[in-house]
Amino acid sequence: MTANGDNIKVKPHLLTVSLEPENQETPVHFINEAITPEDLFFKRNHFSYPTASQIPQSIRIDGFVRRNVDLSLQTLRSLPAKSLVVPLECAGNRRALFDPGVYGVRWQRGAMSQAEWKGVSLIHLLRLAGVKEGAKEVVFEGADSGEYKGKRRAYRRSLPLDKALHPDTIVAYDMNRRPIPLKHGYPFRLIVPGWYAMASVKWLQKITVIPDTFEGPFQTDDYVYYPHPESDDGKLPVTFMKVNSLIQYPIDYSVLEKGVHVIKGWAWTGEGTVNRVEVSLDGARTWKSARIRQDASQPYSVAMWTYQWHAVQEGEYTIHCRATNSIGQSQPVQPKWNRLGYGYNGIACVRVKVG
Amino acid sequence: MTANGDNIKVKPHLLTVSLEPENQETPVHFINEAITPEDLFFKRNHFSYPTASQIPQSIRIDGFVRRNVDLSLQTLRSLPAKSLVVPLECAGNRRALFDPGVYGVRWQRGAMSQAEWKGVSLIHLLRLAGVKEGAKEVVFEGADSGEYKGKRRAYRRSLPLDKALHPDTIVAYDMNRRPIPLKHGYPFRLIVPGWYAMASVKWLQKITVIPDTFEGPFQTDDYVYYPHPESDDGKLPVTFMKVNSLIQYPIDYSVLEKGVHVIKGWAWTGEGTVNRVEVSLDGARTWKSARIRQDASQPYSVAMWTYQWHAVQEGEYTIHCRATNSIGQSQPVQPKWNRLGYGYNGIACVRVKVG
Incomplete structure (x- = not known):
């Protein structure tokens, strides 16, 4: 079936998960392009959007640097730029699939999208300020703030110095070749390729170099893997995206006609590159290689x-x-359960009936 | 939290379930009004939309009648009208909740919406044509058609004569006080209050009175309860909506602050009226009455x-x-499983964490 009514x-x-603050998923099963269109890019917020007067006019760099810079x-637009195609995935993507269930924003499979981000390498900006000997982390503050765990706070996250200085960690101002939309961080958004999206701070207004370890609820309480239901033993910070994949077609529990079907989907990873995608049609007993297309x-x-299935x-x-x-x-058969439901990357699975 | 950014x-x-044909759910957890706004009304189609030239100019009444009428x-607009607030619920609403899983369009909880429908009682129109003695059913044909089970077919469904002659079975032309939108059946839609929505035929173009029993795939194959996984024993046609309810707030697996929370939702039924809604906070051991507001x-x-929870x-x-x-x-604890996944009305349930 193809033709719809003439006009x-x-x-x-977008699939609405919550409205205050706004959290909406990308309809990942229905995106055919590599780049997610702007209006279908997922939205993940901890607070209400910054008001017009709160939108940053500039970025301040301060802290453990030789000179403060605005x-x-x-x-920013006058400096040497770089364009990177980067998927952003919320650390809580697929949280709803954990068994036993975990509490938190109930993402299905669509808390991820991909865009082309253009901006300036952070290392270039930090050089303008001059990072002092002994610096350890870089803290990023967004213009979004609100009541959180009993206090009014801005959204703040840090990166270890080596990740901050990676040439592909950029301060972006364009998303898909246009200014970043207001809801996605206008005018400035940090983009940290490979890390879950909590690191890619929106409405970036302050970059502070520090000689010690940053603490804040989005760094030390949330966005932490707690492997045990009750205790905090063995906790680990959430950083790189795990290797993961998604089946776009067919849809779970759909009925297909006999014939050739092109099974298709996405695969991504925060470390290294995807170098194999395998498909099984017999309940994960035997696996066959899918064809991969990547720039x-x-x-x-x-x-x-894609995988052609007769x-x-x-x-x-x-x-x-x-x-x-x-x-x-x-990808493991059983993803690592953790109390806050981060990093779900269990093998993707759909059931279909033929005929 | 209330205030969002100024502007x-x-x-x-809508929550996209499939695009060809278009099937989209209402975000029922985020609708505060009794009437679903037009752009959030769920869409359920078996075929592509009728093209502009296929949209009916008139309705023909024929068959076992004394005179054909166009x-x-x-x-229609010149005849005595009636306005009814009617929820439409797809028989497959909540199909995805059946365990074991069933095949078919994978509706979650949003294949239902409510509108105010205005139109003319069908009995009035049938009187214009003069139903002959011995008539048994009335067949309704929509302008939507396509390949289905190996043949090109229009969407056709029948009603037994007594239901067709019920004064609240109407041929509607307005939805929420405006002409029915194209995607919801413009210009004419049959509205059958109390029955699952497969009976409320869109783009209604033909009404045929017959002296026998109508057969067609949407009547005798689909929209039938098959209680057994393999055999067709004990099959029953899908007719009235079962008594059902929905929890809108809180959202499943959300984290709430200590204090007063107004648990809220909807309840509806195809037979009789809703006269009790109960809430349990101790795992369905004890129940307390909720407050009901209905016109x-x-x-x-x-x-x-609503139910106020301390x-x-x-x-x-x-x-x-x-x-x-x-x-x-x-509503039962365990809804009646059936092979095609119709009529899910199990007790609604959400899990939350307080503090």
């Missing part, structure tokens, strides 16, 4: 994979998909 | 219920809700 537009929408959008010049970008036999099928990255990590 | 609009969206929109002049309309103790809670109608039917 009747049929389009997917950078306007105009200045080699954009190593962070989502790998789009569905000759009527019956019920379970389709699994698992991705493996270049440092040998594969 | 930043935050709104819920009714234009203008004629007494609109007996089909959704009952909006959450004084930190901890995890399971909130259940069950509705009972005036003929003594209550």
